Amino acid sequence: MLDTLLMALGLMLILEGLLPMISPRSWRSLFVQMLQLEEGQIRFFGLLMVVFGLLVIWLLA
Template identity: 40%
Template sequence: MIETLLLALGLVLIVEGLVYALAPSLLERMLLALTTLSEDQRRMMGLIALALGVAMVWAAKTLGA
């Protein structure tokens, strides 16, 4: 269980690091675009991302990861 958690956190850090390393200006533009959205829209985006993440973890575990 701890191995899976460490793997997941490591993968998140890799993806986050790639965004900062390869496209910092794009990240700034995305953050500015987020400020134009309402709090409810940002919350809905977060819930959708959460649901997709849970579905992906479930699928990975079901497939034997």
Template identity: 40%
Template structure:
């Protein structure tokens, strides 16, 4: 189980690093846009992502 967890963590890190590696300018623009997003909208987006991740984890 620990092997699987480490592989998943590694995959998350790879996916997270793709955009800044491929297109740093686009990444900066996206981060600047995220910084302007209101807290309430950010919480809703985070909740949806959390629920989606939980669903994938349970059903996977």
């Protein structure tokens, strides 16, 4: 189980690193836009990501 968790973490890091590696200017622009969001909007976006991740895991399990 630990191996699976570490592989999932590694895949997440690869996916998270693609945009700054391929297009650092777009990545920076995205960060500037995110900094202008209200806390509630950021929390809602985080909630959507968690729900989507759980849905993917549920569908694949």
